[in-house]
Amino acid sequence: xTLHDTYDPTNIFAKILRGEMPAVxxxxxxxxLAFMDVFPQAEGHTLVIPKxxxxxxxxxxxxxxxxxxMLAVQKIAQAVAxxxxxxxxxxxxxxxxxxxxxxxxxxxxxxxxxxxVPLGRHGGGMADIGELEKLAxxxxxxx
Ligand code: AMP
Numbered sequence: 729x730t731l732h733d734t735y736d737p738t739n740i741f742a743k744i745l746r747g748e749m750p751a752v753x754x755x756x757x758x759x760x761l762a763f764m765d766v767f768p769q770a771e772g773h774t775l776v777i778p779k780x781x782x783x784x785x786x787x788x789x790x791x792x793x794x795x796x797x798m799l800a801v802q803k804i805a806q807a808v809a810x811x812x813x814x815x816x817x818x819x820x821x822x823x824x825x826x827x828x829x830x831x832x833x834x835x836x837x838x839x840x841x842x843x844x845v846p847l848g849r850h851g852g853g854m855a856d857i858g859e860l861e862k863l864a865x866x867x868x869x870x871x
Pocket of ligand 1: 828830851
């Protein structure tokens with residue numbers, strides 16, 4: 729998927745939004761859904777996706793929806809930071825496969841970082857769902 733292709737409504741995140749696939753949810757409002765990344769690059773790796781849009785990436789996002797969505801990204805980043813007290817936090821986003829994107833519905837990654845702990849591989853091993861539920865509960869408690 730390059731920047732020149734079209735939105736595919738069968739992508740995994742669209743299925744999660746429609747309730748056709750499970751997710752370990754952290755937060756949901758009219759604008760955004762946040763859930764745990766099942767192939768986390770660090771403990772607490774959380775994704776935030778916009779609702780009611782067919783935006784593959786940041787460039788596609790309707791400008792009037794971008795502000796409220798970014799407020800949700802900040803809100804979840806603050807909750808992850810409060811819940812897990814990491815030394816740092818990566819907030820990142822990829823546009824198109826050549827840039828590293830693998831799921832083509834806009835999403836921001838929120839990845840806790842700690843001194844001396846290397847970042848896990850992008851698309852590495854699958855997490856234990858019970859552990860993700862516990863982490864999601866800790867993050868939810870800060871919202
Ligand atoms: P990107 O490579 O930036 O498109 O990020 C996609 C992210 O989605 C990766 O970090 C994957 O680990 C994650 N991911 C893929 N499938 C799922 C899923 N079913 N539930 C939660 N996260 C997923």
